[in-house]
Amino acid sequence: MDFSRLQSLQYDLNSTSTTTNLPSTILELVVPGYSTISQVALRFFGIDIGLLVTGWALVFGCRTAWRYIYDFAHDWIQNNYTSSIEIDDDDDLFNCVKAWLAEQTPKKPARKMKAVTDYDDNNKQKDDNVHDEQGYYKYELPNTRYEASYGIDNEFYHNGRYFKVIRSSIRDESRGTGFLKETLEIYCYGQNTQPIKDLVYHIKQWKMKQDSSMTSVFRAGSGGYWNRSTSRPSRPMQTVSLDPEKKEEILEDINEYLHPSTARWYAARGIPHRRGYLFYGPPGTGKTSLSFALAGIFGLSIYCISLNDKDIKESDLCILFDDLPDRCIVMLEDVDSAGLKREEEPASGEAAKKDDSGSGSDEDVNKDTTKDTSKTETPTGNISLSALLNVIDGAAAHEGHVLIMTTNTPESLDAALIRPGRVDMQVGFTLATREQVRQTYMRMYTITPEEQATSNRFSKIRSQAKVIDSETLKDMAERFAAQLPEDTLTPAEIQGYLLRRKKDPQRALDEASKWVEEMLEAKKNGKKLVGAS
Numbered sequence: 001m002d003f004s005r006l007q008s009l010q011y012d013l014n015s016t017s018t019t020t021n022l023p024s025t026i027l028e029l030v031v032p033g034y035s036t037i038s039q040v041a042l043r044f045f046g047i048d049i050g051l052l053v054t055g056w057a058l059v060f061g062c063r064t065a066w067r068y069i070y071d072f073a074h075d076w077i078q079n080n081y082t083s084s085i086e087i088d089d090d091d092d093l094f095n096c097v098k099a100w101l102a103e104q105t106p107k108k109p110a111r112k113m114k115a116v117t118d119y120d121d122n123n124k125q126k127d128d129n130v131h132d133e134q135g136y137y138k139y140e141l142p143n144t145r146y147e148a149s150y151g152i153d154n155e156f157y158h159n160g161r162y163f164k165v166i167r168s169s170i171r172d173e174s175r176g177t178g179f180l181k182e183t184l185e186i187y188c189y190g191q192n193t194q195p196i197k198d199l200v201y202h203i204k205q206w207k208m209k210q211d212s213s214m215t216s217v218f219r220a221g222s223g224g225y226w227n228r229s230t231s232r233p234s235r236p237m238q239t240v241s242l243d244p245e246k247k248e249e250i251l252e253d254i255n256e257y258l259h260p261s262t263a264r265w266y267a268a269r270g271i272p273h274r275r276g277y278l279f280y281g282p283p284g285t286g287k288t289s290l291s292f293a294l295a296g297i298f299g300l301s302i303y304c305i306s307l308n309d310k311d312i313k314e315s316d317l318c319i320l321f322d323d324l325p326d327r328c329i330v331m332l333e334d335v336d337s338a339g340l341k342r343e344e345e346p347a348s349g350e351a352a353k354k355d356d357s358g359s360g361s362d363e364d365v366n367k368d369t370t371k372d373t374s375k376t377e378t379p380t381g382n383i384s385l386s387a388l389l390n391v392i393d394g395a396a397a398h399e400g401h402v403l404i405m406t407t408n409t410p411e412s413l414d415a416a417l418i419r420p421g422r423v424d425m426q427v428g429f430t431l432a433t434r435e436q437v438r439q440t441y442m443r444m445y446t447i448t449p450e451e452q453a454t455s456n457r458f459s460k461i462r463s464q465a466k467v468i469d470s471e472t473l474k475d476m477a478e479r480f481a482a483q484l485p486e487d488t489l490t491p492a493e494i495q496g497y498l499l500r501r502k503k504d505p506q507r508a509l510d511e512a513s514k515w516v517e518e519m520l521e522a523k524k525n526g527k528k529l530v531g532a533s
């Protein structure tokens with residue numbers, strides 16, 4: 001290329017540029033060689049690059065100015081005309097809001113999200129298409145839920161009103177090294193938080209509707225934290241076989257206790273609003289089952305503490321009780337085997353000072369329960385009896401919850417632990433009575449209306465179940481119960497036996513006496529043969 005000729009053209013070409021063009025010298029500074037490029041473009045293609053660049057600079061300038069004004073106005077409105085409410089991750093609401101948000105249609109599709117496996121969704125899985133060609137169930141991973149990501153504005157409209165939620169996380173060393181504390185901040189326009197409160201109320205109602213058939217279970221963890229361990233379908237009360245009168249008595253007692261007017265009644269009389277129950281009996285007789293059925297009926301979550309857990313310290317226990325929601329069921333599991341360390345106390349020790357002679361206990365567990373707490377026992381657990389008593393009904397103890405203590409050996413419990421005020425009702429669970437055996441058989445083989453409705457969609461394996469009319473089934477249940485000795489086997493053992501024949505009630509009936517023989521023989525020899533054969 002002849003550059004000397006090109007140079008000589010420079011003056012003429014420059015003279016053709018328009019007055020609206022940016023000075024070439026400025027553009028030359030930004031893009032080296034600009035003059036030469038523009039001259040070539042003008043000469044050979046007739047394109048005035050200067051004009052294009054000027055137009056682009058104008059558009060860019062306007063856009064930047066608009067962005068600046070918009071951000072300024074947005075920040076100003078945000079600071080002066082928006083309201084917000086913050087929710088911390090240790091609050092029950094946090095998960096509700098997160099789950100609700102995941103179901104909303106955002107104002108504009110999010111480009112950054114957080115994927116979470118929705119284990120709760122497992123229970124909602126459909127019956128269809130879960131079996132392979134051979135009819136065997138194929139486990140599928142639960143659904144994925146897409147949640148708001150950190151630092152991103154989640155904007156949406158609810159009832160025609162604009163809302164924004166920002167999820168953020170910061171390090172919180174007070175929870176332990178590396179722990180993060182998450183928060184959700186909900187914004188709306190206006191100088192009043194009422195729309196957000198209404199939204200939160202709406203979310204709570206939504207959650208309650210979702211959870212009405214589920215029971216959330218929390219487990220105590222080290223450091224005094226409640227870990228949501230699972231959410232399971234509520235256990236219907238009729239699936240727990242227990243003396244109907246006893247069941248009714250417990251239900252009425254808890255119903256009365258949970259009523260809001262009862263809390264006021266207690267307060268007016270200076271009585272701490274607490275109610276404790278002791279469920280005692282051999283393993284596998286329904287203590288846990290009844291607790292879950294009660295939680296389902298009253299729509300309460302269950303908070304389980306295993307005092308055997310070596311990770312739980314006395315200081316954790318106080319924090320755990322402090323963090324309980326207003327109304328819930330607290331289950332202290334196997335309080336007998338907890339190895340509560342009984343500190344060396346003088347004869348006039350703490351328990352002796354307490355009034356252990358009050359009334360209110362419905363049943364006497366065992367005379368031994370009045371045993372002397374003054375004697376020294378080898379500490380085997382982290383929790384001392386006095387610490388436990390303190391969280392149950394100390395001066396600063398939590399109120400409003402239903403406390404259920406379960407034990408296999410009530411006679412080994414300290415009198416102080418089960419004195420009235422701490423335990424207000426004792427419920428004994430026994431080895432299976434004839435009626436319980438009959439009920440267990442009926443429960444196992446009665447086809448529920450839901451099963452009936454979907455039975456035609458079940459696969460080959462399911463269709464092997466024999467449908468028997470209710471009168472015949474009742475008769476079979478009687479005959480089954482007649483073959484089992486009373487007060488010898490636990491409901492759990494009988495359930496285990498029936499479960500192995502759950503599609504074949506006739507086989508369960510035919511093989512019952514042989515199984516009973518085996519079980520009795522095994523028990524005599526000290527072997528454990530639960531539901532065997």
Ligand SMILES: Nc1ncnc2c1ncn2[C@@H]1O[C@H](COP(=O)(O)OP(=O)(O)OP(=O)(O)O)[C@@H](O)[C@H]1O
Binds near residue numbers: 281287288290
């Ligand atoms: N009274 C009962 N009514 C209905 N089901 C029962 C009953 N007792 C036991 N079961 C069945 O046996 C199994 C174990 O019962 P559960 O866990 O309630 O016993 P538990 O008394 O709490 O035992 P543990 O003392 O070992 O904790 C459950 O699957 C439950 O369905």
